[in-house]
Amino acid sequence: MEERNTSRKSFINYLLGGGFTLVAASFLYPIVRFVLPPKSTEAEPMAVSAGKVGEMHLNSGKIFKFGRKPGLLIYTEQGEYQAFMATCTHLDCIVQFRNDSESIWCACHNGYYDLNGNNISGPPPRPLERLNVFIKDDDIMVSKIT
Amino acid sequence: MKTYTTNLINWLDKRYNIKEIIGFITEKKVPIYKHTIWYYMGGITLLFFIIQVLTGILLLLYYRPTPEEAFESVQFIMTQVHYGWLIRSIHSWSANLMILFAFIHMFSVLLLKSYRPPRELTWVTGVLLMYISLAFGFTGYLLPWNELSFFATKVGTDIAGVIPFIGKFIIRFLRGGEDVTGATLTRLFGFHVAVLPGVIIVILVIHLLMVQRQGMSKPIGLKEVKKGMLFFPDFFLRDLLGWLFAVGILAALAAIFPWELGQKADPFSSAPEGIAPEWYFLFMFQTLKFFPARILILDGEVIAVFIFAALGIFWILIPFLDTKARREQKSPIFTTIGIFAILYVGIITILSYFVFK
Numbered sequence: 001m002e003e004r005n006t007s008r009k010s011f012i013n014y015l016l017g018g019g020f021t022l023v024a025a026s027f028l029y030p031i032v033r034f035v036l037p038p039k040s041t042e043a044e045p046m047a048v049s050a051g052k053v054g055e056m057h058l059n060s061g062k063i064f065k066f067g068r069k070p071g072l073l074i075y076t077e078q079g080e081y082q083a084f085m086a087t088c089t090h091l092d093c094i095v096q097f098r099n100d101s102e103s104i105w106c107a108c109h110n111g112y113y114d115l116n117g118n119n120i121s122g123p124p125p126r127p128l129e130r131l132n133v134f135i136k137d138d139d140i141m142v143s144k145i146t
Numbered sequence: 147m148k149t150y151t152t153n154l155i156n157w158l159d160k161r162y163n164i165k166e167i168i169g170f171i172t173e174k175k176v177p178i179y180k181h182t183i184w185y186y187m188g189g190i191t192l193l194f195f196i197i198q199v200l201t202g203i204l205l206l207l208y209y210r211p212t213p214e215e216a217f218e219s220v221q222f223i224m225t226q227v228h229y230g231w232l233i234r235s236i237h238s239w240s241a242n243l244m245i246l247f248a249f250i251h252m253f254s255v256l257l258l259k260s261y262r263p264p265r266e267l268t269w270v271t272g273v274l275l276m277y278i279s280l281a282f283g284f285t286g287y288l289l290p291w292n293e294l295s296f297f298a299t300k301v302g303t304d305i306a307g308v309i310p311f312i313g314k315f316i317i318r319f320l321r322g323g324e325d326v327t328g329a330t331l332t333r334l335f336g337f338h339v340a341v342l343p344g345v346i347i348v349i350l351v352i353h354l355l356m357v358q359r360q361g362m363s364k365p366i367g368l369k370e371v372k373k374g375m376l377f378f379p380d381f382f383l384r385d386l387l388g389w390l391f392a393v394g395i396l397a398a399l400a401a402i403f404p405w406e407l408g409q410k411a412d413p414f415s416s417a418p419e420g421i422a423p424e425w426y427f428l429f430m431f432q433t434l435k436f437f438p439a440r441i442l443i444l445d446g447e448v449i450a451v452f453i454f455a456a457l458g459i460f461w462i463l464i465p466f467l468d469t470k471a472r473r474e475q476k477s478p479i480f481t482t483i484g485i486f487a488i489l490y491v492g493i494i495t496i497l498s499y500f501v502f503k
Contacts, residue, residue, distance in 0.1 A: 035319060036315065036318055036319060037318060037322045037323050037329060040323065040324065063414055063415055063416060064414075065414055068325065069325070070413070070414050070415075072416075086416070088417075091300070091301040091304040091305065091447075092300045092301065092303075092304035092326075093297055093300060093301060093417040093421065094297075094414075094415065094416045094417050095416060095417075096416030096417070106417065107416070107417045107418060107419045107420070107421055108297060108301055108417050108421045109301075109434075109435055110435075123435065123437075123438075123446065123447075125440065125445055125446075
């Protein structure tokens with residue numbers, strides 16, 4: 001008799017506890033999903049115009065919009081165009097071209113990359129992501145390397 | 147008048163038994179000895195907190211949390227609204243002074259070992275209050291949407307990404323997306339004016355009730371402090387005098403050195419030189435710079451972040467780890483830890499301003 005009672009009691013407890021947990025979970029799940037933002041549906045651009053031919057000086061760089069992210073276009077001393085995603089691989093700052101040292105520099109934590117985007121000093125752990133550059137009419141076009 | 151007051155007290159006493167509380171407060175004593183001065187630091191921190199609440203509510207009347215309007219609305223507050231420059235400057239200065247005095251309060255409690263039984267939970271709630279205050283600082287920093295704060299927030303939130311497995315989720319949660327955008331501004335604004343105030347007020351009330359209930363701690367070896375003063379009115383009036391002094395300093399700083407606004411943030415421009423977080427994050431920021439990009443197979447940051455997280459937990463647990471102080475014995479190890487922490491934070495912060503820049 002006694003045993004039957006305790007097993008019935010624990011059954012009821014499990015039922016209550018389980019029910020409570022389920023209710024709590026059914027409240028929490030939509031809240032957690034709500035708090036995390038939806039993934040952006042905006043597609044990454046195939047190719048964008050980063051500028052016009054002839055508007056940049058030799059040995060200079062500029063930031064352009066590559067979709068929602070910043071890109072860096074460099075016109076080297078040798079007259080070549082180079083493009084990279086401008087997001088520093090260290091902690092997400094936006095890098096800049098330095099014409100005094102002919103390198104790419106991140107001001108946040110003093111990281112340097114060479115003109116091929118390779119991390120050469122400071123904290124950046126990886127090279128910058130390189131982009132394709134091609135000229136179409138008088139636009140300097142930039143696209144992802146696939 | 148007197149009879150009205152007694153009548154009111156009697157009325158309340160019948161219902162809520164408040165004479166017990168009044169009796170407790172009127173008999174409460176504060177020990178007097180050479181370290182009594184440190185007992186005022188928590189009160190001054192509280193004063194700055196109250197000023198934060200009041201000026202924060204005032205700023206809310208004009209501030210708009212969107213990337214198109216945030217910078218302009220702060221500009222409007224500072225140039226058009228009567229005394230707007232003063233209110234904003236007080237909010238910024240008082241925030242910094244609050245953190246400064248919270249640090250002084252915390253380290254004085256640490257060195258006097260006031261966290262030992264029976265006040266362990268007062269320490270725990272105090273450290274939590276400190277962490278929440280830092281979160282206030284971090285979320286508030288972005289709100290003017292200027293260049294400095296934009297990049298500091300990019301860096302600060304990106305650091306969360308090094309946490310294994312959940313790092314990416316935390317970044318998305320904090321930023322409201324992949325990048326620091328208007329979504330981030332709205333989110334951090336919500337944390338700053340709704341979530342954090344709600345949390346801090348609960349913990350603050352618990353902290354203050356604990357302090358009032360248990361009274362001031364006496365340092366180890368000073369079992370018999372002969373002199374004492376009544377908490378009310380003697381200590382209370384001295385507290386008020388301290389507050390008056392603190393308000394004077396605050397007003398002078400806010401008026402003579404109005405807080406700057408800087409340049410509006412542009413998500414499509416390179417980070418300018420001199421990107422730095424608020425001074426109370428500088429020692430962590432600088433330590434992060436000391437770590438090499440890679441240590442063996444791990445990212446330097448990962449290790450740095452884990453060390454800071456471990457220290458953060460260690461700090462909360464100090465009352466339970468300091469076994470000597472628990473037995474009312476001198477505890478030189480924790481004194482050394484405290485002094486080392488003060489020196490490290492102090493020296494690195496000062497060097498960040500003058501040398502590492």
